[in-house]
Amino acid sequence: MAQSLSSDRRFHSKDLEAFVARALTALGLPASDAEQVARLMILADLRGADGHGIFRLPQYVRRIRAGGLNVGPNIRVVQETEAMALVDGDDGMGHLVMRFAVQVAMDKAKHAGVSWVGVRQSNHAGPAALYAMMPLERDMIGIYIAVGSANHLPPWGGIDLLLSTNPIAFAIPALEEPPIILDMATTVAAYGKVKTKAQRGEQLPEGWMIDAFGRPLTDPKRAEEGFLLPIGGYKGYGLALIFGLLAGTLNGAAFGRDVIDFNKDDKTPTNTGQVIVALNIAQFSSVETFKRNVDEVIRDMRNSRRMPGVERIRVPGEQSHATWLERSATGVPMNDTLFRDLQRLASDLGVEGLPTSD
């Protein structure tokens, strides 16, 4: 993920952020909102989640123009106790809604020890890890659950697309080691990976998808005929179902047959549902002791004897952390197609494009 083709341009993250902010401001977002969304989108790129960063800008722009995203939302708590809240995102950009929700969650978890904040009327918010990570800055553990923005998964044994790849992310801080950050779809492969294989003309490994007869589907050009496979078979189906009920149904957000395919429909509000849980470590134990123990667990895993051919044992988040370090220093790579798309978008919006020389 940290690698890039030598022909790729690289951009300073600050230049990318400024560009995204210009574009969103031109569409009517208040400047501070545009900056916050830009920072989170480019953080996705810095961490190697290329399919969830600036790559999504043209789609967001399309949706804003079609009226499917509210540029001036009244994001607010509509129900709350000392430890939980329900947030209505008023169809604002998911990044803003979730940022708000995480702030509420952290404030509540400070005293309550745990908080659970559900969100409705939200939108696609980029990679799950971004929001699970936010509580780390206050020595809290974060857990994020979301209803995905398109259904690609049938119930186990079925062929109707009633479920999304509903992701979950966890972030747990360590002392000297980087935090453990697990960000995963409940399917073996996310749909974006299938698209990437198709672009490259590569076959899919068996186990990613099946066709309507339950046979392995390895030709990514036939992806529309098939289905993603959930992790662990019926277990992954069960997780996708539960996460949808927790992040969607419980919050009054869309789930199941009510989910809008946001790749095909720019206009209908998605009513996306999400959840953030924050756990204040200090209410359980000494924060330093806990972090030191996490360090030890990480090192025990890393130092396990290895299978032949395995170079290094990783903990979740290690690769993204390395990519973040590398891209923060040397810039975010961008392929020509995306670069040209973004320059066209800039001229279309009448804003300054990306810098054309470093």
Place this chain on the structure above:
Amino acid sequence: MAQSLSSDRRFHSKDLEAFVARALTALGLPASDAEQVARLMILADLRGADGHGIFRLPQYVRRIRAGGLNVGPNIRVVQETEAMALVDGDDGMGHLVMRFAVQVAMDKAKHAGVSWVGVRQSNHAGPAALYAMMPLERDMIGIYIAVGSANHLPPWGGIDLLLSTNPIAFAIPALEEPPIILDMATTVAAYGKVKTKAQRGEQLPEGWMIDAFGRPLTDPKRAEEGFLLPIGGYKGYGLALIFGLLAGTLNGAAFGRDVIDFNKDDKTPTNTGQVIVALNIAQFSSVETFKRNVDEVIRDMRNSRRMPGVERIRVPGEQSHATWLERSATGVPMNDTLFRDLQRLASDLGVEGLPTSD
């Protein structure tokens, strides 16, 4: 699971409960504690979790006699806020510790909307579903996480057994449909299933285990040389790691290399860690509306068009619910080996055995 060999005896659950309670009382448990443990153990059998019910009694007895389980524990809250608590189980039976913890969690969730209760100094408590289900009676959603009682899983790419199959369970109520109850290990197969295959002289399907060279291991007699495979590869490894940190490390309970193999060591306190989360639906929405929406989701899944050869699409918990209905009516089946073991145990403890005729 609901099937049994025709040679199996069947017992009324009340007879099994009374027998377990007699055995535990003879070992020094207060009568009401013995009854509570008995009820939960036999509920496991009623729901078809045969490897977690009365089958475990001889092992529990061995451990109590060896001093590895405290029959008169002082189970207590050692830390709390309005929404979280940390419970010390004082090495009591896991069933008692978890029952206590769930009560605390439900009382807190009533007003706080959500609660998170961590447990340390606990023990094996049977199937995860039992505890996730308890909040249902108060119209709450339950989530249970546990550190497993023996390590069978290496980190992804490694060969040292540093992780257990750390399970998670979720219980979500419906209106007319049975509740959705997902109870799953983070490995493709639980270790108990491997043992069952070995007993029956059957081969393992590919995908359950690998050997130290990463090759499929299908001979269950060689299970000791190999490792269980986590669901979704590194994803299941990540989940087992995260669940261990949440249920073990955060609570000051054992995790990783500190986990005692309770199949091999009857004496050392296991310091088992568990977590129960309760969510009070009424704080989010109308309970009836929520349950009706869950009914709809269940029916949408069930009514999906099916793959060839698939008779019925299920939601998690459906099979266990059917087994519970069937066994509540016709009794719990028991094979001869277990029956003889339990009768021997009874005479050994000087208590009345199981009824020998129905």
